[in-house]
Amino acid sequence: MPLPPRMPQMQHVVINTQAGEEFGRRTGLPCHLVPNVMDFDKAPKPPDEYSRDFRESIGLESDDIVILQPTRVVPRKGIEHAIELVQQLNDRRCKLVITHCSGDEGDAYARRIRRYAEIMGVPVVFADEWIFHERETGPDGRKRYTVQDAYQHADFVTYPSSYYSEH
């Protein structure tokens, strides 16, 4: 069966308008747009009791300034630019917190990012071991948080992506 299939009982979903235009060009089929980003028109709720200890859990001090990079560690996310930004802020309280791991795209970029952060003297917290799809307690007894919890504790959010998409 060619993908995506033309079946009357099937509806198609894309994550951005660029993908929607490409989908329409290739298939001639309609699709629905479901952006895979936060709703930035709504302010996040303040941290609740569960997430109140997020900073402490991931090893941050209470007065640290959390620069949140809520992405996987893959080259098109341009995390090197977030590191350069934090370096230029020149404030020892600024910590770059990256929420996700490399995933299935290899770890060469993650290794490079770690080395670059060391060279630039930028503290980076790779927080993927604390952040999951749902709040839960891991087998090791440690609390796991969501990306939304990380947003609630962020002072600044970076998206220096090298890939442009109009949502």
Next chain:
Amino acid sequence: MSVRIRNTRDFSGTVLRVDGYLTAEDVDELDREYCSVQGASVLDLTDLQSADAEGVRCLQRLISLGAEIRGSSHYIALLLEDER
């Protein structure tokens, strides 16, 4: 096109400035520009922000042909080193 390639000259001869983000679609142009230069040439990467795998391979190829790298950031240096 996410890169700008400029052919300039200084005391050392021809300098190719490569600015922006070097991707697979730009490597032919960079190859052409480099090959059109007579004699030793310099690649000034001061304003090169990043490069994809093809872009890195292109830069490494030019280095192996004798291009001198000037002004690369720590990140570009790591990129050229890692992809070897």
